[in-house]
Amino acid sequence: MNFRRIWNSDLAYSFRRSPVAITAAVLTVICVGGALLAPWLAPQNPFDAASLDLDKAFAPPAWVAEGATEYPLGTDDQGRDILSTILYGARISLGVGVAAVLFALVLGVTLGLLSGYLGGRLDAVIMRIADVQLSFPAILIALLVDGVARVALPANSHDEIAIPVLIFAIGISGWVQYARTVRGSTLVEKNKEYVQAARVIGRPPFAIMLRHVLPNVMGPVLVIATIHIATAIITEATLSFLGVGVPPTKPSLGTLIRIGNEFLLSGEWWITVFPGVALVLLVLAVNLLGDWLRDALNPRLR
């Protein structure tokens, strides 16, 4: 990795000059860093039932009258420190979000590549499935998959497989955008002479798809994936808010918002507001970064 070359590249230059990109990047680093380092940063492990003290439930944030500094953002109904739950919850949200995006990316890019390069009936079938799926909102698809899993899989394993099922559900609801984009780019690249040259040399179709076409169609995929992470996090939050996402023993930011919602009108506002703000900041940061990336890569794509 030649760092000097990267620092001097057009992309890095564009980044350095964009205050939005730098702010977004910094924010993302804070959120992601906080989530990753949760066990060391958090004052308390909110998932450890033994460390909870029900006496301290509903403690307000530290700067309000009855608050205590050991719970800087207050506690919830079970005595969990809000700051800790945010850090641990962000971990879940980010983990699920990134994993779902990776799944959707691999599935979508593979199907798009096969569809665009091989064409014919395979292309027609894949694209019709994609079209049908696009007529349903992503949330509904995720709900559907989740619901089916709940019914189909044994009840007592719910908690362990809830997160993998969730990742699968969110992933499967989002593969279409990758497939379509990659298919379009593949159709363009397929007709270029370097692909024909590879065929003349005698390489089999799968080798050509993997070694020649794939590196050239990945550009837009990166942009889609970055923005998709934000969408995936929101989707997970929505599902958790609706109660069908992560199990209650491992609350994500969405779960926290749901829990806190019940207490919003009775005065314990901090239980829902702080996780909400954290979610908004995380999603905003990733979105802005994705937007900048798309614009920065665009002139070169043209």
Add this chain to the structure above:
Amino acid sequence: MTNAPLLRLEDVGRAFDVSRPWLNRVLEGASRQLLHAVDGVTFEVRKGETFALVGESGCGKSTIARLIVGLYAPSRGRIEFDGVEISDPQAKSATAKIRRRMQMIFQDPYASLNPRWRVRDIVAEPIRVHKERARRVGGLAADGTQIAVRVAELLRQVGLAPEDGEKYPHEFSGGQRQRISIARALSGSPEFLVCDEPTSALDVSVQAQILNLMSELQSRLGLTYLFISHNLAVVSHVADRIGVMYLGRLVEIADAEELFARPRHPYTRMLLDAVPDLEMSGRQRTPVAGEVPNPLSPPAGCAFHPRCPHANDRCRSERPNLIWHGETASACHAVEENRI
């Protein structure tokens, strides 16, 4: 020059189905539409020579190139390389072995190299593929150092430096990229190169460099070229024999000297007349009539008759065959009847 034919095409044809989608056809009552890009072409290329296929856009010369290297399969006819048939879509592995003896150079230097690969990988690809196949049938394993040495040698042969192997295609100009394409084509040690308009996208001074290079490589390595171009002046410099194409058909085949001195077919004469007069001799040009007709509905009989000053009724109804007079062939009733 030993004159055994290295490549032979016999009544080769290729049609593309350009019909509208099935539903539209049913609703509009339209019929299938076939585009006969190549319509019954027969010729040979002899070992060691440069055979040029010349014609304007849409005449089918590029399609023939792709039929020969196997990018398309012919709709009819037979293609033989060194006596072995290579046009049979069923005999894939046998033809694959023969096909390794031929390679192709493409027109667009900006699209013919994978922008994400380093030059050394681009040039080494044929060696790696062939060694892989050799390994699977019990040959030697591909050796990294041997490949690197060969790549360096190839880059030198085409006028580049061995260090250029580390770079990416976008760091090179059009002419240099064509050199890389040539190096890639040569790396599998082929005997036969199909060159599809290799210099049409290059500036004239760069074109001269590449044409000189190709000529030098041909005599050094004993290559046979099939050279495709729309530019008669370029062809006059490189070709030993020339085939002129119009709307998917061969209208004339002759030795280069003979073609330029005594063109037979009216279309050949028209093409020669249309070449701009750089000698500024003030030559009078007969005005050129009409344009190339729609290839989807070619004229009946001789395809050239609407634009031909010598067309008669026979030309309008009967398609002329390619008839040989010694070393020259032409597909023209007027020539056959000695009218011109």
Add this chain to the structure above:
Amino acid sequence: MGAAPAMILEVKNLKIEFPTRHGTLVAVDGISFSIAPGEVLGVVGESGAGKSLTGTAVIGLLEPPGRIAAGEILLEGERIDNLPHEALRRVRGRRIGAIFQDPLTSLNPLYTVGEQLVETIRTHLNVGAAEARHRALALLREVGIQAPEARIDHYPHQFSGGMRQRVVIALALCAEPRLIIADEPTTALDVSIQAQIIQLLKKLAREHGTAVMLITHDMGVIAETADRVAVLYAGRIAEIGPVREVIRAARHPYTAGLMGSIPKIRVASARMHAPLVQIDGAMPRLNAIPTGCAFHPRCGKSFERCRTERPEPRPVGSNLTACWLYDERTAAPA
């Protein structure tokens, strides 16, 4: 050269720059030429020489960050390079016509040919609809489209490539411009059609007294069409003069090399397969233009002065040549 009729186009010391984050790139570096009424000036050069940019600058369509850094462009004696947008737009349509390379994208596919012609005529000339249509028909006839009454209401896609280019020429002529800029007008056409379009351009220039700036990389087209030709190299004029003189008796080593490297059909077999004259190397990139004469690294005849001082075009015989070879001797033609 003698007393010339009033020039339609005069370009004086034009300099076009592109500011980039790596520094300013000079794409056209001080070129000067003029075109008389009815004359066809060929501007020839290889890719990167700056010929298309020159044409774009004259029309006034130079896109930022490119800008005219120095020099003047005069149309019939008045400066047009420093006009505000609106005034330039009016000049562009009325007094300058443009023909570009790709006839498919020069015409709007959604309007018939007649509608586009009539709209242009009515925008620039004060005539009614019926009169405009009459003129459009006359123009179509003039550019060689048979039975124009039938074809005037066709859409561009219903014409073949050569016919479309004729329509584009008609469109360029309909406001009765004084100057036409043609940028590679025949490159996308088959060689038999090229010849037809070339003849048409020449005839129209003569008959209408329009000045034509013909930009191309194809010397053959220049030989058949142009009266004078300017050879560009790395943004500078290497040689400019009557087309016969430049082609048959090129003074500048680059022009000579260029002419030598063009394949020509020779019937005598001994010369047929002789190697073409080759100029080693390539045109320098904009960020690496040599000091002194831009051609000196590739020139077989360069000497010390070529490396340090940049030559300006000076009279050598009937041409203007930018080469120190002709300063060392007395002004005798080569």
